[in-house]
Structures are given as structure tokens and as C-alpha cells.
Amino acid sequence: MELRYGSNPHQSASAELGPISVRAGSPSYINLLDAVTGWQLVREAGEAFGVPAAASYKHVSPAGAALGDSVTDAYRRARDADPKSSYGDFVAVSQPVDAELADVLRRVVSDGIIAPGYEPGVVEVLAAKKRGTYLVLEADPDFEPPADEVREMYGVRLTQQRDELPLPRTLPDDVLLGMIVARYTQSNTVVMLKDRMTIGIGAGQQSRVDCTRLAGEKAAVWAQRAGVPLTDVSMVSDGALPFADNVEEAARYGVTHIAEPGGSIRSPEIATACADHGITWTPTAVRLFRH
Structure with a gap:
């Protein structure tokens, strides 16, 4: 799909989304980098501890990450770690988004969210943020990524084994x-x-x-x-x-x-x-x- 823009507005960009679907909004290049990286973090943390995990991402690094008793609790704790840096964050959570978390997100400055699902009516609440431009992405929780990761820059193609060391x-x-x-x-x-x-x-x-x-x-x-x-x-x-x-x-x-x-x-x-x-x-x- 065509993206809103690349790293900067003067750069065009496109993406093959694979295991991610767009439920609302239009992603940019950096949105997807934050989403994919954040989703991997919360997926691994959620599986490791068996409780909800959340991360607040900015520029492909987390401003905060936390475990919680609920998905809302996890996100509140993640955002409270460094609220100044979390301003305009991209949210990643390991469990489906419920009405409680949607209400929290409705009242904070954030650019988008990625989650493995959304309870009925939640996407509509989130999609109304930012004058209807809030980005809502859904990750396939059963997707298993390829063993190798590939990156191409300036004509140089790099391939390395995905970091899955237990x-x-x-x-x-x-x-x-x-x-x-x-x-x-x-x-x-x-x-x-x-x-x-x-x-x-x-x-x-x-x-x-x-x-x-x-x-x-x-x-x-x-x-x-x-x-x-x-x-x-x-x-x-x-x-x-x-x-x-x-x-x-x-x-x-x-x-x-x-x-x-x-x-x-x-x-x-x-x-x-x-x-x-x-x-x-x-x-x-x-x-x-x-x-």
C-alpha cells in the first residue's frame, strides 16, 4: 500500500503489511516502524510473563514499557514512565483493546495503536481521535516471522538471522x-x-x-x-x-x-x-x- 510519506513528508513510501491490517487511519513509514517494533516487544513480554504488556513508542524506541493487571493498567504504567517523551506516542499492547483503554487513549496525545484485536465499538472511538486521522492497526497474534530479516540501503542488501535467542x-x-x-x-x-x-x-x-x-x-x-x-x-x-x-x-x-x-x-x-x-x-x- 502507499504510505502517507516516508521518514519525512518530502519522501514517498510504500509497504507490504503482511500480518498487520489497517482498521482506521493512514500509516506513515515511521508509524509502521514504531508499530512493528512495539508489537514485537509486547508480544514477547506478554508471552514471557503471562500478563498484559504495553509499550509507548517514539522514533523506534520505547519511551516506556510495563506489565500490568489489565491492558489499561499496563499502558498507564508504560506511559507514566516518561510522559514527556510519550507525548504523541505510538501505543503497542499485547491484548485486545477494551473500552477502558480506549477511553484513556481518547484523552491523551497519541498518534496510533497496534494490538491483536479490538472489542466491539472500540475502533470507532479511537478512529475519531485527531480529527479522524488516528491510526488503528491490528496484528495477527499467530503470525510467525521469517527466520531471516532483510534490509536494503544504498544498493547494499543485508540479511541476518532474526534475533530469537531465548x-x-x-x-x-x-x-x-x-x-x-x-x-x-x-x-x-x-x-x-x-x-x-x-x-x-x-x-x-x-x-x-x-x-x-x-x-x-x-x-x-x-x-x-x-x-x-x-x-x-x-x-x-x-x-x-x-x-x-x-x-x-x-x-x-x-x-x-x-x-x-x-x-x-x-x-x-x-x-x-x-x-x-x-x-x-x-x-x-x-x-x-x-x-
């Missing part, structure tokens, strides 16, 4: 959720979590300590807004921590558990720094870069 289910909930979030976030990435929701995500930075600092600053804002002490925070890094300055930064923001791939020549320094700050260190041996 993540360790023996890890604490916040660490496992953080690894799932990192898998679908632009690298470099650091995710801070508490009580099965993200409270700070530092994404797309060239320096990993900048990711840690950014995630920590967002976590501090979340704690201030929620009126709670910033304690018992888990931190997940998509790549190995190269220097102990990441641990120093993490300790400033109440981090008590750090999970990262390890395997770096400085990993012994990371382990020592964690021990010095009373932080549990888990080398996962799993790198989760996404570009």
Missing part, C-alpha cells in the same frame, strides 16, 4: 523485562526498571555512560513525580559495560542489580565496582544490540 527465565522479573525492552530499543541502550515497569531508558547514545546517565536522570524524575524513594532499581545494558563509571552513575540512582553481557576485558573492574557499591552483578553473556 532469554534466561531464571532472572528476576525486572531484569528479564529489561532485556526484552533492550532487544527492541535502538542501541546503545540502558534500561532502568522497578516493579515490572521501566522508569528510565537511555537509548541511541554513542557513549554507554551517557545512556546510563540519561536513564538515571529519567528515573529520578519518575521517582520525584511518583513521590517515592529511588531504591531497589534494576539496570539492564544491551552491551558490555566498558568502564566502571557506568556503575558509579547507576549507584547514584538507587540501582541494586546490574545485568549486562559481560565478557569485556574490564569486566573484573565492573564486578569489583558493583561489589563496592553493594550492587548485584549479573553477566548474562547475551548482547542485545539493535540497529
Whole structure:
């Protein structure tokens, strides 16, 4: 199908939607990137934990992601992680959208949603948003993606195996959720979590300590807004921590558990720094870069 435009309004674009159907609105190139990436995150998180999962996406990275008692609870928690960044978000949820969530979405600034289904009357409520331009997409929950992913840029065609490596289910909930979030976030990435929701995500930075600092600053804002002490925070890094300055930064923001791939020549320094700050260190041996 023809899209509204590509990455920018002066670029034309088209797409083959495959397992996704348009229930209302007209997607742009970035809408679909956010939708497809967000859907993968919530699908994996929902299957891993057996409860509703939600993500609030902006520019192909989540502003927030969370688990909840209901699909509405999950989205509220995901959006509350970083409401400033979630302004004008693309929503992804792991379960069908009900009237309660539609009512929440009706009252917030958002560009669209992807879900595995919609209860009767919900699409009509959502389609009325943004003067009738709100984008409503439905994902086929039974679709199994191809084993390989293909990308073509500037005449160069790249093919790689889809990242479907099973993540360790023996890890604490916040660490496992953080690894799932990192898998679908632009690298470099650091995710801070508490009580099965993200409270700070530092994404797309060239320096990993900048990711840690950014995630920590967002976590501090979340704690201030929620009126709670910033304690018992888990931190997940998509790549190995190269220097102990990441641990120093993490300790400033109440981090008590750090999970990262390890395997770096400085990993012994990371382990020592964690021990010095009373932080549990888990080398996962799993790198989760996404570009």
C-alpha cells in the first residue's frame, strides 16, 4: 500500500503489511516502524510473563514499557514512565483493546495503536481521535516471522538471522523485562526498571555512560513525580559495560542489580565496582544490540 510519506513528508513510501491490517487511519513509514517494533516487544513480554504488556513508542524506541493487571493498567504504567517523551506516542499492547483503554487513549496525545484485536465499538472511538486521522492497526497474534530479516540501503542488501535467542527465565522479573525492552530499543541502550515497569531508558547514545546517565536522570524524575524513594532499581545494558563509571552513575540512582553481557576485558573492574557499591552483578553473556 502507499504510505502517507516516508521518514519525512518530502519522501514517498510504500509497504507490504503482511500480518498487520489497517482498521482506521493512514500509516506513515515511521508509524509502521514504531508499530512493528512495539508489537514485537509486547508480544514477547506478554508471552514471557503471562500478563498484559504495553509499550509507548517514539522514533523506534520505547519511551516506556510495563506489565500490568489489565491492558489499561499496563499502558498507564508504560506511559507514566516518561510522559514527556510519550507525548504523541505510538501505543503497542499485547491484548485486545477494551473500552477502558480506549477511553484513556481518547484523552491523551497519541498518534496510533497496534494490538491483536479490538472489542466491539472500540475502533470507532479511537478512529475519531485527531480529527479522524488516528491510526488503528491490528496484528495477527499467530503470525510467525521469517527466520531471516532483510534490509536494503544504498544498493547494499543485508540479511541476518532474526534475533530469537531465548532469554534466561531464571532472572528476576525486572531484569528479564529489561532485556526484552533492550532487544527492541535502538542501541546503545540502558534500561532502568522497578516493579515490572521501566522508569528510565537511555537509548541511541554513542557513549554507554551517557545512556546510563540519561536513564538515571529519567528515573529520578519518575521517582520525584511518583513521590517515592529511588531504591531497589534494576539496570539492564544491551552491551558490555566498558568502564566502571557506568556503575558509579547507576549507584547514584538507587540501582541494586546490574545485568549486562559481560565478557569485556574490564569486566573484573565492573564486578569489583558493583561489589563496592553493594550492587548485584549479573553477566548474562547475551548482547542485545539493535540497529
